Amino acid sequence: MKEFALIFRVSPNLAADVSPAEMQQRMTAWMNWMGGIAARDRLVNGGNRLGVKGSKWVGQDKVVSDGPYTEIKEFINGFIIVKGETVDEAVEMARECPILMGGAGKVEVRPLVTPDNNE
Amino acid sequence: MMDHQNLIPQLYRQEYSKMVSVLCSRFGIDQIDAAEDIVSETFLSAAETWGLKGVPDNPVAWLYKVARNNTLNGLKHDQVFRQHVVGELVHRSPPTVEPGLDLSPQNITDSQLQMLFAVCHPSIPVEAQVSLALRVLCGFSIDEIAQALLTTKANINKRLYRAKERLRSENIPLTMPDNTALNARLDAVLITLYLLFNEGYYSASPDNILRKDFCLEAMRLVYFLTECPDKTRASTARPDVYALLALMCFQASRFNARVSPRGDLVLYEQQDTSLWDMELVNRGNSFFVLACTQSNLSRYHLEAAIAWWHTHQDESTEKWENILRLYNQLLIGQYSPMAALNRAYAFSRVYGKKKAIREAEALDLTGSLFYHSLLGDLYTGLDDGKAGQHLEKALELSGTPAERALLSTRLGALNTIKK
Numbered sequence: 221m222k223e224f225a226l227i228f229r230v231s232p233n234l235a236a237d238v239s240p241a242e243m244q245q246r247m248t249a250w251m252n253w254m255g256g257i258a259a260r261d262r263l264v265n266g267g268n269r270l271g272v273k274g275s276k277w278v279g280q281d282k283v284v285s286d287g288p289y290t291e292i293k294e295f296i297n298g299f300i301i302v303k304g305e306t307v308d309e310a311v312e313m314a315r316e317c318p319i320l321m322g323g324a325g326k327v328e329v330r331p332l333v334t335p336d337n338n339e
Numbered sequence: 340m341m342d343h344q345n346l347i348p349q350l351y352r353q354e355y356s357k358m359v360s361v362l363c364s365r366f367g368i369d370q371i372d373a374a375e376d377i378v379s380e381t382f383l384s385a386a387e388t389w390g391l392k393g394v395p396d397n398p399v400a401w402l403y404k405v406a407r408n409n410t411l412n413g414l415k416h417d418q419v420f421r422q423h424v425v426g427e428l429v430h431r432s433p434p435t436v437e438p439g440l441d442l443s444p445q446n447i448t449d450s451q452l453q454m455l456f457a458v459c460h461p462s463i464p465v466e467a468q469v470s471l472a473l474r475v476l477c478g479f480s481i482d483e484i485a486q487a488l489l490t491t492k493a494n495i496n497k498r499l500y501r502a503k504e505r506l507r508s509e510n511i512p513l514t515m516p517d518n519t520a521l522n523a524r525l526d527a528v529l530i531t532l533y534l535l536f537n538e539g540y541y542s543a544s545p546d547n548i549l550r551k552d553f554c555l556e557a558m559r560l561v562y563f564l565t566e567c568p569d570k571t572r573a574s575t576a577r578p579d580v581y582a583l584l585a586l587m588c589f590q591a592s593r594f595n596a597r598v599s600p601r602g603d604l605v606l607y608e609q610q611d612t613s614l615w616d617m618e619l620v621n622r623g624n625s626f627f628v629l630a631c632t633q634s635n636l637s638r639y640h641l642e643a644a645i646a647w648w649h650t651h652q653d654e655s656t657e658k659w660e661n662i663l664r665l666y667n668q669l670l671i672g673q674y675s676p677m678a679a680l681n682r683a684y685a686f687s688r689v690y691g692k693k694k695a696i697r698e699a700e701a702l703d704l705t706g707s708l709f710y711h712s713l714l715g716d717l718y719t720g721l722d723d724g725k726a727g728q729h730l731e732k733a734l735e736l737s738g739t740p741a742e743r744a745l746l747s748t749r750l751g752a753l754n755t756i757k758k
Contacts, residue, residue, distance in 0.1 A: 248664070252686075255667025259679035260701055266671050 221303040223264055223332040224310035226317070228298045230325035249318035257302055257313055267300035294325070307331065347389070350398060351382055355478030358406050360450035365440055368457055368506050368513045371475070381406045407440050451476070452567055452575070453513045455560060458502075459528040462509045467502035468531045469538060470495055477556040487544045487553055489739070518573045525575055528564070529583055529639070532557050536587050540594075543739035545602055551594055558587045565629075579637035581630035586639055588623030589646035592616040604745045612652045620650045641669045645681075659688035676702075680709050683717075692717045708736040712746065719753060727753055 238246070257263045272295070277285045304310045307329060314327040355378055362374035384405055385398075395401040458471050470488075473479045481499075485492045505511075516524040539553025561584045564575040596614035599605050627643055645665045648658050666682035669675075679702050687695030696717045704710035711733035718726035730753065734746045 248660075251664055251667040251671075255663075255670050255682060256698060256701070258667070258670035258674060259682050259698070260703065261674040261679070263671060263674070 221305055222307075223301055223303045223334070224307065225267075225328075225330045225332060226300050226302060226310065226314050227296055227328040227330060228317070228319050228325055229294045229328060230297050230319065231294045246318060249321070253316055253318055254300065256316070257300075262302050262304060262309075262313065263300065264303050265301035267298060269298040270296060272297070297325075301332065346394060346398060347382060347386055350385075350402065352478045354399060354402060355382075356454070356476050357447045357451060358403070359475050360454040361440060361442065361447055362406075362410065364446070364450035364453060364513050368454075368511060371503055371506065375475070377406060377409045380409050384409075403440075403442050410440065448567060450513075451563070453515055455528060455563070456516060456524055457506065457511050457513050459524075459531040460506070460509070460511045461524075461527050462511070463502050463505045465531065465534065467498045467505070469534050470498040471502040472531060472535055472560075473553070473556075474499055476560060477553075479552075479556075483549055486546055487542050487549050488538060489542065489544055515572060521573045521575075522577075525564075525577065525580070529561075529580065532561050533583060533639075535560075536590075540590055543741050545741070547598055547602070551591075554587070554591050554594065558584065558591065561587065565626075578630045578633050578635075579639045581626045582637055582639035582643045585623045585627035585630055586643035586646050588619050588626060589643060589650050592619040592623070592650060598741075602741065604741050606745070607649070615650065615652075623647070623650075638669060638672060641665050641672070645669070656689070659685055663689050676704055676707065677709070680704065680707075680713055684713060687717055692721055696721070706736070708733050708738075708742070711736065715746075715749065723753055 254263065254266065272287065275287050277287065279285065302310055302313055304313070310329050314329050317327050319325040319327060358378045358381070359371070359374045362377060363371055366374065381402055385402060389395070389398075455472075455476060458476060459468055463471070470484055473484045474481070479487075481492050481495050485495045488495070515521070536554055536557035539550045539557065542550050542553070544550055561580060564580050565584065567575055592615050593607075593610065595616065596610040596612070597605055605611075623643075624647075627647065630640060630643065645662055648662050648665070651658050663682065663685040666678055666685055669678050670682060680699070683695055683699040683702065686698050696714070699710070699714055699717060702710065711729040715726050715730035715733060718729060720726075727750065730746055730750045734743060734750065737743050737746055
């Protein structure tokens with residue numbers, strides 16, 4: 221089986237103003253989604269969520285600036301690693317990702333580079 | 340005073356492990372067969388002597404005295420024992436003194452703890468560990484072990500032989516692992532004790548009392564780990580040890596409700612909740628509090644939390660939402676087919692059968708009894724034809740009369756609805 225990273229990208233302006241109840245609902249949706257992948261024994265690594273507050277940007281000229289949001293239209297807020305026979309399987313998992321609900325973000329599916337897969 | 344016919348089996352269960360452990364800690368674990376022989380001989384003498392002369396005032400002291408004498412006789416008569424052990428004894432102790440068996444409570448406890456770690460050594464196959472633990476740590480007879488594990492005596496003997504061979508060939512010492520190794524070794528001990536409990540809890544053996552004894556022995560050994568404080572080494576009373584103990588208490592609280600008086604399995608939803616042992620639940624609660632003194636959560640914490648929600652009698656949405664959340668967490672940490680199936684069931688309780696069928700079918704566990712049994716349940720009322728097919732498939736896969744009886748009843752009920 222091949223391994224793929226599912227990378228979550230969101231737009232900065234969509235992250236604000238979520239009620240606690242909605243937050244709870246989103247959490248549940250995420251847990252159910254990841255739990256479903258894990259229940260099929262397709263989760264390799266639960267990955268990490270990436271914070272926004274307190275993050276820095278280090279440029280080519282070694283100039284440090286704040287956050288990812290001043291520079292780009294969307295930023296990465298987390299990733300998980302899954303496995304599947306083909307990229308289509310990983311795409312099927314990505315299609316169910318709660319980040320797609322309400323148009324809040326996108327999922328990037330990327331094969332991991334391994335000794336026997338470095339295309 | 341109890342008559343000797345009831346007393347001896349009780350003492351056997353209670354003292355066998357202590358005596359074997361003390362003998363092994365004195366003469367080395369490679370002498371485990373000789374140690375077991377000495378202890379068995381001792382109980383044989385007890386059966387003969389107590390039957391004729393009555394039970395002595397202090398039966399335990401009598402047993403230890405005779406075991407000590409048998410050891411001495413063994414040293415005198417047995418050639419193999421002589422070659423392996425006496426040479427060393429001469430060096431270790433003054434020649435006129437009988438073999439010093441330290442029978443102080445402290446040494447008995449230490450020896451048992453060392454034995455527990457030796458039996459659960461990672462180089463012994465887990466299946467053999469469980470059999471060896473049942474034999475030398477819990478004092479079950481080979482007959483009883485075979486009966487509860489639904490296999491033959493020859494099979495159990497083979498497993499025991501292999502385990503003991505491994506103890507000898509790997510030169511596993513009868514000492515506590517040092518502090519750097521203790522955590523990893525304790526992990527292995529917990530896995531074995533968890534399996535030991537499950538063997539009792541989920542065994543399809545018709546002998547209910549024996550199955551319960553397995554569970555209680557597993558609980559005793561976990562409890563034993565929590566109450567062996569020793570300032571000279573790292574503690575075995577880790578939070579996850581308490582979590583495992585809590586898990587076992589919560590599960591065992593339903594022991595009497597899981598099997599009907601006729602010996603049939605009773606599913607969770609159909610259990611008579613008045614048979615749930617709330618005292619055991621309370622004890623589990625106390626252990627769980629002790630388990631939650633640190634922030635890191637082991638899989639035993641998650642499983643204990645799941646089991647805790649199952650001790651709640653009211654079927655609130657909150658209950659099943661939490662159980663589903665915990666199964667999600669458990670699976671994200673580590674995959675297991677059983678957890679995946681249980682998660683699908685919890686999913687059905689929160690989001691309904693239709694959505695749960697999608698989750699369950701995605702598991703791709705065709706050929707597993709529990710997979711077909713679960714789908715049989717989920718399809719009932721939605722598509723009784725498919726429900727029937729899955730239950731038929733489960734019936735084909737079921738191994739024991741109790742399982743077959745339960746599935747037949749469900750199939751019968753399904754056919755009645757259809758008509």
